[in-house]
Amino acid sequence: MADLAALREEQRAIAARVIAQDALTAAPRFIGGVDISCSRFDPTQRVHAAIVVLEWPGLTEVARAGISCHADLPYITGFLAFREVPAALAAFDQLAVKPDLLMVDGQGIAHPRRCGIAAHLGVMLDLPAIGVGKSRLIGTPEAPLGEAAGSQVRLLDRGEEIGALLRSRAHSNPLWISIGHRVSLATAVKWVRATSRGRRLPEPTRLAHEAAGMVRRAACG
Numbered sequence: 001m002a003d004l005a006a007l008r009e010e011q012r013a014i015a016a017r018v019i020a021q022d023a024l025t026a027a028p029r030f031i032g033g034v035d036i037s038c039s040r041f042d043p044t045q046r047v048h049a050a051i052v053v054l055e056w057p058g059l060t061e062v063a064r065a066g067i068s069c070h071a072d073l074p075y076i077t078g079f080l081a082f083r084e085v086p087a088a089l090a091a092f093d094q095l096a097v098k099p100d101l102l103m104v105d106g107q108g109i110a111h112p113r114r115c116g117i118a119a120h121l122g123v124m125l126d127l128p129a130i131g132v133g134k135s136r137l138i139g140t141p142e143a144p145l146g147e148a149a150g151s152q153v154r155l156l157d158r159g160e161e162i163g164a165l166l167r168s169r170a171h172s173n174p175l176w177i178s179i180g181h182r183v184s185l186a187t188a189v190k191w192v193r194a195t196s197r198g199r200r201l202p203e204p205t206r207l208a209h210e211a212a213g214m215v216r217r218a219a220c221g
Helices: 004-016 080-094 117-125 185-194 203-220
Strands: 030-037 046-055 060-070 101-104 129-133 152-157 160-166 175-181
Touching (some): 129 185, 160 185
Antiparallel strands (some): 030 046, 129 175
């Protein structure tokens, strides 16, 4: 049985290390998209991670890595990073080209203890990281979100700004953007906008999502 009290304290300690301001030494040359594929109903508790590295500004793929491994922790909402980060770190170690910026399919500080997977992974690697969530974990939009592409509102939790809701494509479901590590929220939103290329998902996480699915299918047969 997982010691959730100990895991909560570990999350709070990691969250305390998050740098919520820009700490990029220069414009990133390589942007990595990170995605994890797994099922809460898989009895083997396998986790399938993929990272795809694109060169900016052309967004040409220069490297990718994927890995499947067993998760020691069961699927528990709010603690998924403990299942997923080890696989992401293993995939990162296999990359021939390391990214300067990570865009992670999941939450950053938009998390009950301000420690979603983008924050957790960013701190572990000490790399600038952005959380690009496809659905809400916590928080309330400050105002209704417009349907036009580029519409944006702040995401609040008990009065604290924890992210932004962004409509990356007209009439599509919004993205839930939050700080992971070493970026400001404004910078996080800027890079999601810059890499979306007319699609709902930014290219780094879109391609990482496809890659993680391929890793999962290869592992599961």
